[in-house]
Amino acid sequence: MKAPQKHRKQFAILCSSCLLAAFITIEGCSSGTQPQPRILSTHAMAHRRLSNTVADVSVGIETNGVTMAEVTRALARRSQSLMGYLKQGGADRLTTGQITIEPKIDGSKGSEGRADRIVGYTGTMSVNFRSPADKVSDLLSGALAQGANTLGQVVFTSREEDVDAARKELAVEATQLAMEQAASVATAAGSHIAGIREIDVDPQNATLDYAKEAYSAPKARMMAGLSAAPIATAAGDQDLSIAVNVQVEVAQ
Numbered sequence: 001m002k003a004p005q006k007h008r009k010q011f012a013i014l015c016s017s018c019l020l021a022a023f024i025t026i027e028g029c030s031s032g033t034q035p036q037p038r039i040l041s042t043h044a045m046a047h048r049r050l051s052n053t054v055a056d057v058s059v060g061i062e063t064n065g066v067t068m069a070e071v072t073r074a075l076a077r078r079s080q081s082l083m084g085y086l087k088q089g090g091a092d093r094l095t096t097g098q099i100t101i102e103p104k105i106d107g108s109k110g111s112e113g114r115a116d117r118i119v120g121y122t123g124t125m126s127v128n129f130r131s132p133a134d135k136v137s138d139l140l141s142g143a144l145a146q147g148a149n150t151l152g153q154v155v156f157t158s159r160e161e162d163v164d165a166a167r168k169e170l171a172v173e174a175t176q177l178a179m180e181q182a183a184s185v186a187t188a189a190g191s192h193i194a195g196i197r198e199i200d201v202d203p204q205n206a207t208l209d210y211a212k213e214a215y216s217a218p219k220a221r222m223m224a225g226l227s228a229a230p231i232a233t234a235a236g237d238q239d240l241s242i243a244v245n246v247q248v249e250v251a252q
Contacts, residue, residue, distance in 0.1 A: 037249045039197065040186055044177035045243045046170040050158045052235040055136040058097070058152030059143050061125045064104075071101055071123040079125055082147030086129055089139055097126030126152060133235035141230045156235045163240065170242035171201050178246040186250045194251040202242050 061082065063074035079096075086094055104120040127148065131139045133156060140151070178199075186193050 037194075038191065038251070040182050040193075040248050040250045042178045042182045042185070042246045042248075043243065044174045044181060044246075045241055046174040046177065047239060047241045048166055048170055049237050050162060050166055050240055051237045052156035052158055053133050053162065054092075054157060054159055055131050055133050055233070055235065056093075056128070056155045056157065057131060057136060057140065057143075058126060058128050058154075059140070059148040060127065060150035060152055061123075061148055062150055063123045064120060065123075066120050068101060068121050071121040075099070075101075075123045075125055078147035078149075079127075080147075082127060082143060085142055085146035086127070086139070089142060090135070091129035091131055091139060093128070093130040095128050097128055099123075099125045124150075133233075137230045137233050140233075154233065156233075158238060166240050167202075167242060170240065171244065174242050174244040175199060175201070175246070178244050179248075182246060182248050186248075189250070191250040191252050193248045195249040197247040197249055198245075199247075200245040202244070 059082075061075060061078045063071050063078065065071040065074060083094070083096075101121055101123045103118045104122055106117045106119045127143075129139075136154065140154070144151070183193055
């Protein structure tokens with residue numbers, strides 16, 4: 001008896017809206033034994049552009065003084081003004097980050113002949129919040145006028161609920177594309193779909209590229225003029241994609 005012979009046919013199609021690939025493996029025995037099921041594998045990817053509707057913002061406060069008490073009072077005054085303004089302005093997810101008060105050391109020898117003298121203190125505090133993309137420019141300018149004097153970063157993104165909804169729709173779209181491709185390839189091979197073996201949605205996770213505007217935190221004195229006028233921003237958009245792998249059984 002001759003050993004079973006395996007035959008493999010491969011197909012690949014590339015279109016402008018998605019990537020579709022299909023491979024069909026036909027296994028049978030030339031000796032007339034019961035043939036194994038023929039498996040057709042297809043792959044599809046669906047894309048969508050999502051508008052960035054919110055911005056995650058980080059601002060900070062920096063104060064300097066001769067004594068720790070002076071720095072603490074300045075931090076308290078600025079932080080109360082800033083937090084009050086942001087709450088009244090409708091900022092979402094308002095949180096305070098790291099708060100520090102550190103001594104400023106003078107390494108040179110003074111009149112007393114000692115080095116490493118404490119000559120003052122520096123206090124810092126960070127504040128994070130989320131803002132609608134169309135209001136972030138005004139909120140930033142207002143924050144800099146109401147106590148903040150350093151700007152950490154601004155990241156434009158989409159709301160989580162919008163991303164989740166888009167992922168569900170893209171999964172359905174990619175699955176439909178993969179099944180349509182499987183049916184077309186099966187027909188071209190003189191076969192038809194007899195059953196579904198496996199559907200694997202987003203096997204390597206969706207890709208999500210977002211527009212990001214990031215700023216390093218400059219010194220407080222460099223931020224003094226920024227509160228005079230709104231800071232121009234552009235939210236942009238991002239690309240979300242979902243991949244689906246499908247395996248079906250085909251028969252003639």
